[in-house]
Amino acid sequence: MNTRPFSPARAWPFLVIRRGIPLGFALAGLASALLHTSGRGWLLLFTVACLAAVGPTYKRGDSYLKNRRAIIRWDGFWATAFRPFARFLGQEDAWVLAFCAWNNRRVKEAFELRPARKALVLLPHCIQMARCKAEILEEFTNCFECGLCTVGDYLRASLLARWDARITNRSHKAYREAREFRPDLIVAVSCADRLLKGLIKLPEVPVYAIPLQLPHGMCVDTAFSVPHLQAVMEALVKPKRDAEGKVTPLRHEESA
Numbered sequence: 001m002n003t004r005p006f007s008p009a010r011a012w013p014f015l016v017i018r019r020g021i022p023l024g025f026a027l028a029g030l031a032s033a034l035l036h037t038s039g040r041g042w043l044l045l046f047t048v049a050c051l052a053a054v055g056p057t058y059k060r061g062d063s064y065l066k067n068r069r070a071i072i073r074w075d076g077f078w079a080t081a082f083r084p085f086a087r088f089l090g091q092e093d094a095w096v097l098a099f100c101a102w103n104n105r106r107v108k109e110a111f112e113l114r115p116a117r118k119a120l121v122l123l124p125h126c127i128q129m130a131r132c133k134a135e136i137l138e139e140f141t142n143c144f145e146c147g148l149c150t151v152g153d154y155l156r157a158s159l160l161a162r163w164d165a166r167i168t169n170r171s172h173k174a175y176r177e178a179r180e181f182r183p184d185l186i187v188a189v190s191c192a193d194r195l196l197k198g199l200i201k202l203p204e205v206p207v208y209a210i211p212l213q214l215p216h217g218m219c220v221d222t223a224f225s226v227p228h229l230q231a232v233m234e235a236l237v238k239p240k241r242d243a244e245g246k247v248t249p250l251r252h253e254e255s256a
């Protein structure tokens with residue numbers, strides 16, 4: 001699995017379908033309108049409708065954030081509609097991750113120049129080693145940092161940078177936590193299926209999606225790239241500062 005931060009390459013399969021199909025229909029409608037006089041009005045209307053369907057894919061920055069709900073509804077529709085076809089081709093995860101990569105590209109463009117002030121990291125409970133008894137659902141700092149799973153690596157990075165984060169074992173809890181916290185950016189780590197559902201269910205908040213690695217299958221001893229998360233947080237989120245404007249790391253003992 002590619003965990004290179006901000007890799008733009010994987011978005012292209014989604015973009016080819018998302019733009020290519022409506023543009024193809026628009027061209028076909030225009031050509032038919034030019035060749036046939038009967039029904040020309042309807043054909044031109046059809047062409048305009050196809051072009052309007054492509055329009056939201058060109059929104060960037062503030063315009064993208066303002067229209068995000070509608071954009072995610074449209075993009076989510078295409079991602080969901082073509083998912084069975086991708087499954088048939090054996091490319092379901094690649095297709096969903098292409099949609100996530102396209103979403104990430106635009107979220108990155110929107111927050112790179114004006115970083116988020118209030119970001120929330122959402123993590124799935126399955127990153128904790130299944131046999132570990134540390135009560136990290138209660139509190140991250142209950143992790144013993146034994147080095148056997150990603151939680152310890154995450155904890156070190158998160159304590160240093162003071163990220164607001166939640167770890168949950170249910171998607172609906174994650175959505176509820178996110179709505180209550182009211183962040184201006186969510187960085188969510190999850191499997192492809194949950195990332196797609198989460199992006200569609202929370203269209204009101206920009207979400208940067210980081211895919212889980214599943215070396216032991218779904219929901220068991222999963223992992224993710226902490227350096228990828230760190231790179232995203234450093235690039236898209238304002239660092240927390242004290243009253244004098246200094247970045248203040250949270251020491252381990254303060255949070256224990």
Ligand code: SF4
Binds near residue numbers: 128
């Ligand atoms: S790093 Fe070790 S102690 Fe912490 S959650 Fe993972 S297995 Fe448990």
